[in-house]
Amino acid sequence: MKISWSWASPVIPQPSAAPDLRTTAATGSTARGAAVAIGSFDGLHLGHQALIRHLKQAAKDSDLASVVCSFCPHPRKFFQPLKAPGLILPLRDKLRTLAAAGLDRTHLLRFNAAMASLSPEDFVQLILVKRLNAKLVIVGEDFRFGHKRAGDLNRLTALGLSHGFAVQGVSEIQYGGERVSSSRLRETLLAGELALARQLLGRPYQLSGRVVRGQQLGRELGFPTLNLKMPEDLVASGIFTVWVEGLDRKPLAGVASLGRRPTVESGGRLILEVHVLDWSAQAYDQHVRVSLVERIRPEMRFDNLEDMTQQMHQDLQQARALLKA
Structure with missing residues (x-):
């Protein structure tokens, strides 16, 4: 599967190193507006898949482009390179799996010093509004964003009201009585439990x-x-x-x-x-x-x-x- 790439850098006054936004697997325009799901999406497990299904249906219902916005590297890799969690999927496999999900666009934000310094307000204005033309933003209920993780679902909802987009939180998915998460999947792979990993991934x-x-x-x-x-x-x-x-x-x-x-x-x-x-x-x-x-x-x-x-x-x-x- 061939994946096309392009770079765009939102212009911000401080810091001087602007966050980069890479677009891949673009099959539709966001001119009419976009429904955007945000997350690291490492592993693309059942929880991620539920969020993407919600995204695609919401985009279809509102005649919006379906867009996933993710990060590279993982934010914890930037802040704690020696303590950051291991990757579940190489970037190429993450992008290949996202491309197979039938999305209109996938965007990668390079998580660097500029990205880490963005306030919740700047993240919303520079990335979601100006670059992605978001009309609907979909995240997990535990989503955090902005400098020092200052933003949460409530703050994102308030910012959406002032910037003209709606916000929806998606509940967690459970398997075997426990939450399906990237952390659980990492632990499963570290333990060599491939049968359980297959259940958590759905593949x-x-x-x-x-x-x-x-x-x-x-x-x-x-x-x-x-x-x-x-x-x-x-x-x-x-x-x-x-x-x-x-x-x-x-x-x-x-x-x-x-x-x-x-x-x-x-x-x-x-x-x-x-x-x-x-x-x-x-x-x-x-x-x-x-x-x-x-x-x-x-x-x-x-x-x-x-x-x-x-x-x-x-x-x-x-x-x-x-x-x-």
């Missing part, structure tokens, strides 16, 4: 990317892999059974390592290495999608390559059994 947990050349070590050991670079702060890791799309007309079974290869290098970059079962063709530069089905084990450091190879054979046998079940 398999899927990562995508372009196949790049690796060090060929897997091929030397009898386990050729598709190598996909991942963001360094991705929350998931371990050895997984997977299904791979993009290589054949149907998904192909595989076993994958998502980690930093601690046995063969120190401080390595995060990479998804996928061994496709009973498949040996070249796939460099191809774009593939990998659905993580079940975690076999956490990533481990071995004393030598022989021990690692022996464990890889055990992982492969277990993956075959799990994928047949």
Whole structure:
């Protein structure tokens, strides 16, 4: 899926570094006004999906463009880079999922010093009114915005009255008696509970990317892999059974390592290495999608390559059994 990009910077007097607004997947004009949903949307779980469904229906009912406004990076990544929560989805997968939701537009706000310094009033005037032409704004009931999180749903509603847009708050979604949230989903992925993650997402947990050349070590050991670079702060890791799309007309079974290869290098970059079962063709530069089905084990450091190879054979046998079940 091809995504187009463009940049626009609202002009504000202070600070000098203005917040940037990136537009992607634009299929409709906001000249008639927009219904705008705001949030980080990391993971695009059931709660996010409920908000987007509400957005699309409200936009249709009021003849408005449906628009999602999100942030990059996550605001907590800006304020506390060492304590910020890990990413559930790489940006490309977040945008791909949003594009598939049938929205008219998706906007990304670069969360930088300029954005962090905006008062609630400036955020509304410069972003929602001037840039997005918002006539309806839809947020979660716990939504906070503006400098030091000074704005909440009540303040946004009051600002809407003075700027000519309505505000609607969407209630939380629960699963298993608990709120569906990005925090809960992160904890689920950290624990390797892929079945629960699939329930919270309403779909398999899927990562995508372009196949790049690796060090060929897997091929030397009898386990050729598709190598996909991942963001360094991705929350998931371990050895997984997977299904791979993009290589054949149907998904192909595989076993994958998502980690930093601690046995063969120190401080390595995060990479998804996928061994496709009973498949040996070249796939460099191809774009593939990998659905993580079940975690076999956490990533481990071995004393030598022989021990690692022996464990890889055990992982492969277990993956075959799990994928047949």
